Structures are given as structure tokens and as C-alpha cells.
Amino acid sequence: MKKVLVASNNDHKFQEITAILEHLPVQLIKPSDLGLNLHPAEVGDNYYENSLLKAKAFHLASGMPVLADDSGLEVDILGGEPGLHSHRYSPKPGASDHDRCLFLLSKLEGKPKPWLATFHCHAVFMIDEGLTGDNHGSVRGEITDEFRGTNGFGYDPIFFVRAEGKTMAELGSAYKNQHSHRARALADLTLLKAWAFTNQ
Numbered sequence: 001m002k003k004v005l006v007a008s009n010n011d012h013k014f015q016e017i018t019a020i021l022e023h024l025p026v027q028l029i030k031p032s033d034l035g036l037n038l039h040p041a042e043v044g045d046n047y048y049e050n051s052l053l054k055a056k057a058f059h060l061a062s063g064m065p066v067l068a069d070d071s072g073l074e075v076d077i078l079g080g081e082p083g084l085h086s087h088r089y090s091p092k093p094g095a096s097d098h099d100r101c102l103f104l105l106s107k108l109e110g111k112p113k114p115w116l117a118t119f120h121c122h123a124v125f126m127i128d129e130g131l132t133g134d135n136h137g138s139v140r141g142e143i144t145d146e147f148r149g150t151n152g153f154g155y156d157p158i159f160f161v162r163a164e165g166k167t168m169a170e171l172g173s174a175y176k177n178q179h180s181h182r183a184r185a186l187a188d189l190t191l192l193k194a195w196a197f198t199n200q
Contacts, residue, residue: 002027005059007054016180020183024196048134054124067192121184149169
């Protein structure tokens with residue numbers, strides 16, 4: 001079975017990507033499985049550039065095909081914040097997901113509702129530096145000031161999907177693996193699918 005290195009040290013993200021891609025005949029590898037401890041600077045101007053930076057760094061370190069992604073939450077009334085800085089949004093050192101949610105809610109306090117928002121994800125699959133594919137996925141929703149649900153991470157407990165009447169953290173992994181921004185980005189990553197099924 002072909003092996004793909006996932007360019008992330010986040011166990012939650014690795015588990016989610018594994019579930020989304022379970023239908024593909026590939027084995028996903030964690031950086032820690034290879035003894036890698038990379039933290040590439042995410043200095044790109046958009047999600048695609050950050051994904052590409054991570055893909056290149058992990059590919060150079062491992063020599064393996066790499067799957068990388070970058071994601072973020074953009075809130076309309078905050079001009080697109082936290083955006084590219086979603087994971088580093090809270091000024092609190094060592095901030096947890098809960099801390100980041102609380103900081104976002106503090107920025108929204110007093111602003112008129114609904115707090116419309118979009119989750120974005122851009123995925124890059126790199127076989128080598130001359131052969132890459134990418135795709136973008138997004139989900140529209142709104143921010144709620146009530147934490148709801150435990151089956152999620154990041155901003156999932158306060159990201160409300162109006163069509164479902166629940167937060168992303170309430171909808172559960174089965175829903176996320178089909179309809180989340182990351183699922184949508186990975187579902188149409190055509191190079192990955194074509195490569196996975198070639199010469200099996």
C-alpha cells in the first residue's frame with residue numbers, strides 16, 4: 001500500500017484526515033512515526049501558500065509524498081479575522097482551543113448578530129516539488145456564543161451550521177467527514193485520488 005506523510009503534528013487533524021480518506025488505498029503516516037519534529041513557519045499570504053510551505057518542508061525532510069493543509073475561520077463582522085491566524089489568534093501563551101474560542105467571543109461582544117462566518121481549508125498533495133495538486137473547501141455558518149458539543153476541535157463548538165441546527169461539534173465525525181471544509185477540500189483533490197489508484 002502506498003504511503004503518504006501527513007504534514008501535521010496535530011493528532012486531531014490526523015485522525016480526521018484518516019477518516020475522510022479511509023476509502024483510498026493509502027497508508028497515512030504521522031511525522032512522529034518518522035522521528036520528524038518540524039514546525040515550518042506559516043508565512044504565506046493565503047491558505048494555499050501555507051499548505052505549500054508545509055508540503056515542501058515535510059517532503060524535503062522525508063522524501064515521501066506529502067499531504068498538507070491549512071485552514072482557518074473567517075468572521076465577516078471582524079473583517080475576516082482570525083483567518084490565517086486562527087490557531088495563533090489568542091494572545092495567551094500556550095492557548096488551548098477553548099481559549100481561542102473565548103478570545104474570539106470577546107472580540108465579538110457587543111457586535112450585532114448574526115455573526116456570519118466561513119470555515120476555509122486548502123489542501124496540497126505533493127508527490128515531488130514538480131508534481132503537486134491542490135483544492136479548496138469551505139463551509140458557511142455563524143458563530144454562537146454558547147459552547148455546544150464535544151465531538152470536534154478548534155472553533156467547532158461555537159460554529160453553528162444553520163441548515164443542521166447544530167454546531168460542528170454537535171454534528172459529529174460522520175457528518176464532518178463528508179461535509180466539513182477539510183472534507184470538501186480533500187474530496188476533490190484529484191491528483192491524490194489518481195495517484196492512489198495507479199499501479200495498485
